[in-house]
Every structure is written in structure tokens, then in C-alpha cells.
Amino acid sequence: MEAARLGAAGAAGLHKAFCPKAARELVGNVDAFLFDCDGGSSDLVWSGVIWKGEKLIEGVTKALQALRSMGKKVGFVTNNSTKSRKQYVEKFRGLGISVHEDEIYPSSFGAAMYLKVNNFPQDKKVYAIGGDGILEEMSFAGYTCLGVTKDANKKMELKRGFKFEHDKSVGAVVVGLDPYINYYKIQYATMCIRENPGCLFIATDRDAVGPLTDVQEWPGTGSMVGAICGSTQKEPIIVGKPATFMMEFLLKRFNMSTSRMCMVGDSFPDVLFGQNSGCKTILVLSGV
């Protein structure tokens, strides 16, 4: 475990890190670099290591080119579950960076992979609180996903005799960042977890802050997860940072040991994510 702190902001700082001798040594000892690229939904705000606001952080393109030319693998790991990998590729393209879908690891994808890795049956459904990124990743993985934006405007008339029905074939509830959280969704998720035998409760992450606009902080996935914990009195399986699921998944995919990986992030959860898994970490000082 080795945490390097770069004084300059974002990937500009990261790029500088490749110049000094110490940084060259680090690069020499690492085969894969994982980058945080935390950003918000709705194409609004992106802050952190790769972009900030709508702008690419200076030096990012050069740094990525340099790493690739040295034969290093790169991966982008984010707790933002509102987008799918496909949507991220578009986002990168819009900023002039060419990345492959297989290099992007948002927690929406993480949730789908958690189900895959654990042989979640294809005939079971997923109920999701969150954005369409989760819906897309679940569909790519072959799962039927209920909820998400389809339930954004659902209301109920809470009168005597009213019975709330839920799908008994839901075998997993996935909770991600959802600015359209409502009581209908909370009740749906709660009933699946309470009443469907063996139903999984998965959180994409538990971040307190969700970067939805560029002006201020917004309640993060931690709010949606807290609401479901409060009614079910259960704790979720977390697939995003700083939990280690994504790192374990990446190690298998990259066929690599942790000592040859380095996580570059702008927040303590990023550093924890790296350190929890025993890989090298770099903290850039542009973020949370």
C-alpha cells in the first residue's frame, strides 16, 4: 500500500506525477491504472480526476496516451450508477477521449456483474431504485429490471382496504442514486425484501453526496439506501467503492495481482477502495 498525494488538481497533477523519478518508478511497478471519474447524472456535472464541470482536466489526454503507449491497462471506476457503460463511452467521446466500453466500470454495471458472478437466476427479476443506467446494464446482462424511471411519478391513494401489490418473482432489489425517490418506490423495494424469500438487497454505493449540479452538493445514494435500511432493518451488499467487489472483479478481468494495480482518485473512498484491496493508490486534490 502506497498513497501518493499530488498537490496539483486532477489529472494535471496526475500527469506531473509521471515526470519525477519517483513517479517513473511507480509507473514501472504498475500494469494497470484505475481512475475515478465521478460525475453526475443528466450530463450536468462531472468533477474529479478526469473531468470537472463540462471540461476535461488539463493533461488527461496526454496522460492516458502516455500510459497506453507504455502498454498499461486503464480502467475507469465510478460510483455513479445513473449511466451505463455505453452512456459513459458517449460522454468520453464528447470530451475527445476514446475509451472502450470494457474500460468503464460504473456501479450500475457493478450491480449487474454482482448478480452474474453470483449466478442470479435469469427467471428472477430485479427491482431498482435509481436511473436508467441500472436498467440498461441489467438488460445487457440479460435480466428483467422493474422500477427506475418508470416509477418516478407513481402515486398511491392510501385509503382503507387499498392493497399494494408487488411482483413475487423479484429476487434482487438494487438501490442507486435517485432524485425521483418516492414512497411508492420505497414501499415496492421494502415489500420485495420483506416478503420475497431470499431477495437480495444491493446498493450501488452509499455515498452521502451525489454531484447532480455544478453549484452545490446533493443527497447521494446514501439517502436512498438509508430509506430502505430504515424500513427493512437490513443492511445492503455494497458493490461500489470503497467496498472491494469491483476491485476483485477487475483483478479477475485483468488477470493481475493487486500489487500491479494503482487506483487514482479524488476522494478518500477512492483511496480506501484501493487500500482495502491492497493495491497502490494516488489521491489527487481536486475532489471531495
Added chain:
Amino acid sequence: MEAARLGAAGAAGLHKAFCPKAARELVGNVDAFLFDCDGGSSDLVWSGVIWKGEKLIEGVTKALQALRSMGKKVGFVTNNSTKSRKQYVEKFRGLGISVHEDEIYPSSFGAAMYLKVNNFPQDKKVYAIGGDGILEEMSFAGYTCLGVTKDANKKMELKRGFKFEHDKSVGAVVVGLDPYINYYKIQYATMCIRENPGCLFIATDRDAVGPLTDVQEWPGTGSMVGAICGSTQKEPIIVGKPATFMMEFLLKRFNMSTSRMCMVGDSFPDVLFGQNSGCKTILVLSGV
């Protein structure tokens, strides 16, 4: 501490408890009986010790008359924050029971009394997630209360540059059961707690279940509180059962020691509430 378990349902069982010799002894040693009367919002469902559905539990009127004729004090303590004491008096009247406002202790009133007891300044405002019971009790106590049903349909356009404004004079956030919970309310409460120096975070209770209709269980205040804990990473002050604030308040009001009080409830939180305070407890088996 002494927990009596009554086999028969609700207050019918309670009434029976006053017949055997052991029960007479209990009554002889107790000067005040506190009853749970858990019920739902919107005049929908009431279950537990005093009523169940829309019906008074058999024997309740007789039992209350018997206690009053023996000079015992009675109090009704509920975690249901959706109604005020005034609204409860009406509810009791509709069921043919005459009670005084001063005998009713819903957690909406508890939250207002918590502020009073702690000298919360009158020029500070309260932001509440919950029903109009909280609004009414705050108004009776002389406080300005924002939020509640007024924010039920609030929406935001989360576009670039949008800035969410909140009242800097809010000095306390109160969270109760709210079937109209939304992201606007979560953001409002979160910003007050995060940005207003010294802002209190008060929960009426943290119950997992809210008895909103008579057919099934619904997410309780625990959901709304969990959402705010998730975004603020703070823990609330809890005024409802099983926390001891209401008991301490009642002991002062009744000018009585705990050993002369007995809590009659239909749930373990009720029993805990009694036992946490060191008073006698009776669990009736009609409830949660």
C-alpha cells in the same frame, strides 16, 4: 421493572388484568397508566391497545372508567406524529371516549416539547418532514414550521447552474412519518443540517413500520430518518419510544416517580420505553 404479558388481545386483555388478585396489586402500586394507541394517518387504521381498525377494542371504555374512578392518571403515548393532540381528541371522541388534550402524547407533540424544554429560540424556524400534526404542534408551541405537506409536490429542474436555496434561520429539522417524502424535502433537510450552524436533527421515532392502511405494513419513520442520516452522516435525537424523552417529560408533568408508572403497549418498543425508564410495563398481544 415488571413485564406482565396478557394473553387476550388489546384492552380486553387489559381489562381482565384488573380482575385477578395480582392485577389488583399492580393497580394498587401504580398511580399513572400510560397507553400506547398506535394508529395511522388519514383516519385510516388504528391498531393496538385502544383501537384496532376503526373499532374500539372491547373493554377499553370500562377499563379507563375503572382506572379514573380509582383516581389513577392516564396518558396516551404514541409514535404516530401525523396527528396533533387536538386531532387525537377528535379521534377519541369519534370512538366514544372522552379524553383531555393533556392526556395525549403523540411524538409530534414530543418534538415540540423537546424544543421547548431545550429553550429552542422562538426566532429560529423548524423544517419538518412529516404530516400536519407536526405543523400544528409546532404552531401551538409558538414555532414557525416550514415543510410538511406544503412541500409534498415540490419538484426541481436539476439543470446546470440551478441553485437550491434554503432558509438560513432554520435551527431544527424534525423528521416524522411522511408518505409524501421526495428529493426536494431530503435536500432541504440535508442543507439545513449541513449548512446552518448548530441545526438540530430530531426524529419523532425510528419505527420500521408505519400503519397507514389496514391491509398491510408500510415503511415507517425509519425510512425518512434513514434518508437524512444517509446524506448528512449524522444521527438524530429521537423523541418517541423507545427513547426516554417522553417518559422524562411525563414524569415531570405528573410529578411522579417511575416506580408509580406503568406503560401498557402492544409492541416491544413500548415495553422497552417503559423499561428504559425503569417503570412497570404490560405487553398486550394484539399488536406488532
